[in-house]
Amino acid sequence: MPARIFAAFSSCTSHQCTAGDTGPGMPSPAQPGWLNASELRNRQMRPCGRRKCMRKHQALKAGKARSCRKRDHLHRAQFTPCRKLHLRPVCMQESPGTPRGVPWPLRPRLYHRSTARVRDELPRGLKRAQRESDCFQSTRNSGSNMRSSIIKTLAVLAVALQVPPSVSAPLELIPVSTAPYVTGGGLSATWSQVRDDYRFSQQMWSEAGSDPAAIGTFGWGTGIWGTVDIAHVQSLPNDSAALIGRVNDTSAVNFANLTYNMLIGDGALGHWEYDRQRPLAPIVQQTGSQTNYAASFAGFLYIPEAGAYDFSLFVDDGFVFSLMGANGMLGMERETLAGSANGRDLFALSASNGNTTVMMGSGYYGIEIDYFNRLEAGVIDLALWGPQDQGWRSISTDWLFTELPRNAIPEPGTLALVLLAFTALGRQARKT
Secondary structure: OOOEEEOOOOOOOOOOOOOOOOOOOOOOOOOOOEEEHHHHHHHHOOOOOOHHHHHHHHHHHOOOOOOOOOOOOOOOOOOOOOOOOOOOOEEEEEEOOEEEEEEEEOOOOOOOOOOOOOOOOOOHHHHHHHHHHHHHHHHHHHHHHHHHHHHHHHHHHHHHHOOOHHHOOOEEEOOOEOOOOOOOOOEEEEEEEEOOOOOOOOOEEOOOOOOOEEHHHOOOOOOOOEHHHHHHHHHOOOOOOOEEEEEEEEEOOEEEOHHHHHHOOOOOOOOOOOOOOOOEOHHHHHHOOOOOEEEEEEEEEEEOOOEEEEEEEEEEOEEEEEEEEOOEEEEEEEOEOOOOOOOOEEEEOHHHOOOOOEEEOOEEEEEEEEEEEOOOOOEEEEEEEOOOOOOOEEOOHHHEEOOOOOOOOEOOOHHHHHHHHHHHHHHHHHHO
């Protein structure tokens, strides 16, 4: 209930308005015609002698009146509005011979018809006004409680229905082949290395106050700067002056350069949980140079057990990873090191695909990786986390293939599966 009851007096000189709390949607307290509710109650409400009435009267005088909780002879208490509980502000209009006034509705609303007996000496209008005042406060409090309960319930439902990214429904890849397993030998790999002063990078970069431009156009833009440059490096002819060396190999994806292997122990280039000595990259073995080389891996990966899998690449500097099934492809990448304060990091496939693992059946899957290292330490390590694993495990050559086994049985295409389904339904219909 607003702290003040609006009253339209024909002459309000004896009832001066004072500032104070007002209810929502009510006139300004500075306007004439506002009467302090507690003053009105203290002046005109008298207890009838019954204990409940005495307690109510004392509470009103002390300004501690709350929403009604029990039914007494003054009014019927209700926490939630019922069909008989109607509200409307009451104006106390003063008239000659009726100093205490009679009620007058300001705007049409439902009002409360109390069945309680009133034994005090107040005029009927003030009794009714008091009842409506108390019940308005009760209903207002109950309405607020109801709204609060609804909001809390909706919040709980929202939290219950919200699915965190870490537990999202897993993705699914179907193997491109379900041929029996044979021991693998690695992926097909091509390594190429260019001179450090070779200016060719098409990786885009923007200096302050200028439009983006290829890094190769800047004075400092020599060497490899992004995955966009890998195709150019791999396409250079063997007799190109920009090319230092090239190596074709079959291997796993687990290599580092000499700089990385020498400096991981003292932490000069930072320390990571996945740091350890790794085989020397074939191109580094050939040329002895530690910088500006790229590698491209392609082939197939065998998954021995159906279940949820995740894949990771521990990389310094950049890469593009693609995992292909009969029904689609998943990928992740680190395009460039330009603008990055850290060249080395672990990248998980799940983090790039909605924080969810990949459901995979037993069989063969296509895999492609493009990788580059620009300067200083260089490392690449392909790992998986399978149903029986407790952490990341580097993928050995036993599970990697340059091509599918000769007895490979390709998975049926989508159209073939649909035709098989309709055929089965037709046979079932004929049987019935």
